[in-house]
Amino acid sequence: ETGVTQTPRHLVMGMTNKKSLKCEQHLGHNAMYWYKQSAKKPLELMFVYSLEERVENNSVPSRFSPECPNSSHLFLHLHTLQPEDSALYLCASSQDRPTKNEKLFFGSGTQLSVL
Amino acid sequence: TQLLEQSPQFLSIQEGENLTVYCNSSSVFSSLQWYRQEPGEGPVLLVTVVTGGEVKKLKRLTFQFGDARKDSSLHITAAQPGDTGLYLCAGAGDSNYQLIWGAGTKLIIKP
Numbered sequence: 001e002t003g004v005t006q007t008p009r010h011l012v013m014g015m016t017n018k019k020s021l022k023c024e025q026h027l028g029h030n031a032m033y034w035y036k037q038s039a040k041k042p043l044e045l046m047f048v049y050s051l052e053e054r055v056e057n058n059s060v061p062s063r064f065s066p067e068c069p070n071s072s073h074l075f076l077h078l079h080t081l082q083p084e085d086s087a088l089y090l091c092a093s094s095q096d097r098p099t100k101n102e103k104l105f106f107g108s109g110t111q112l113s114v115l
Numbered sequence: 116t117q118l119l120e121q122s123p124q125f126l127s128i129q130e131g132e133n134l135t136v137y138c139n140s141s142s143v144f145s146s147l148q149w150y151r152q153e154p155g156e157g158p159v160l161l162v163t164v165v166t167g168g169e170v171k172k173l174k175r176l177t178f179q180f181g182d183a184r185k186d187s188s189l190h191i192t193a194a195q196p197g198d199t200g201l202y203l204c205a206g207a208g209d210s211n212y213q214l215i216w217g218a219g220t221k222l223i224i225k226p
Contacts, residue, residue, distance in 0.1 A: 004157070031212065040124065042216035043203070056212050090157050098214050099207040101146050101165060106157025 003027050006091050006107035013081065014115055021076040021110050023091030030095060032074040033104070034066060037088040049074065081114045088112070117142040117208045121217030128194060129225050136189045136202055136220045144206035147187045148214070149178055152201040194224045 004025045013019050025032060034046040048056045049068040063085075065077040074091055088111050092104040120139045128134055138147070146165045150158035162171050164180035164187060171178045175198075177190040191198055201221050205214040 033212070040218055042119070042218050043205075043214075045213050048212045050212070056210065058213075092157070097211045098148070098205075099145060099211055101163055101207070103148065103160040103163065104150075104158075104214075106159070108156050 003105045004091055004093055004107035006089075006110055008110055009108065010111045010113075012113045012115065013078070015081060015083070017081075018077070018079040020078065021089055021091075021112075023074040023076075023107055025072055025074075025091075025093040025105070027093055027095075027105060029093035029105070030071065031093060031097070032068060032071075033092040033094075034074065034076050035090040035092060035106075037090055037109070043090070047076075078112075081112075083114050086112055086114045117206070117215045119204060119206055119215050119217040121204055121220055123220060124218065125221045127223040127225065130196060131193050134191050134194060134222070136204075136222075137186065138188070138204035138206075138217050139186045140206065140215070141185065142206070142208060142215070143184050144208055144215070145184070146207045147180055147184075148205045148207075149187070149189055150203040150205065152203060152219075153199075158201075158203055191222075194222075196224045196226050198222060199224050 031050045036044040047066040067075040088109045090109045091107040094102045096102040148163045149161045152158040162178045167182045167184045169180045175192045201219045203219045204217040
């Protein structure tokens with residue numbers, strides 16, 4: 001079992017669909033993250049959970065809704081997305097804050113296409 | 116707002132050549148991380164540099180943190196096709212959990 005597992009790997013959805021992305025980490029880490037990766041742009045931090053509590057306040061449209069039911073699982077619920085939301089969505093985990101020199105462990109990502 | 120400018124954006128060279136990738140900022144970072152991302156995968160950490168002026172080596176890869184902790188470089192000696200990938204730098208700034216990311220350097224090493 002790899003460290004951070006994301007499903008699905010690929011997702012195509014219409015603008016009126018509702019779907020969810022799933023992330024599971026097997027590393028016993030305390031923090032989990034959702035990042036958005038678009039071509040030629042820096043990684044955008046969307047949401048962070050530490051010990052199942054949401055931390056950091058980033059401006060993310062309400063059509064993205066995170067859920068962290070326990071320290072090993074993280075979901076990203078999607079509804080009424082726009083074509084510009086098409087991107088690679090990466091889940092990551094870390095033992096402690098990356099600003100304390102902790103490294104991030106990433107999943108393989110979900111390549112999302114919104115039609 | 117803290118920013119990290121990464122250059123070049125794209126680099127395609129022949130096997131055996133040397134190259135350098137740069138990350139520059141006007142902000143000071145407490146540490147800086149370098150990641151490599153291969154197609155279809157997430158980024159994987161290569162190294163973390165913490166002290167101003169620090170140099171770390173990972174086989175043919177040499178990482179340096181600027182004396183003022185505002186910039187960093189990655190030098191690859193005798194590049195191999197296996198070095199192909201997207202190289203990302205990320206600085207630890209003011210926030211607890213938010214790293215400041217460069218936009219990446221897409222590196223292609225041709226055999």
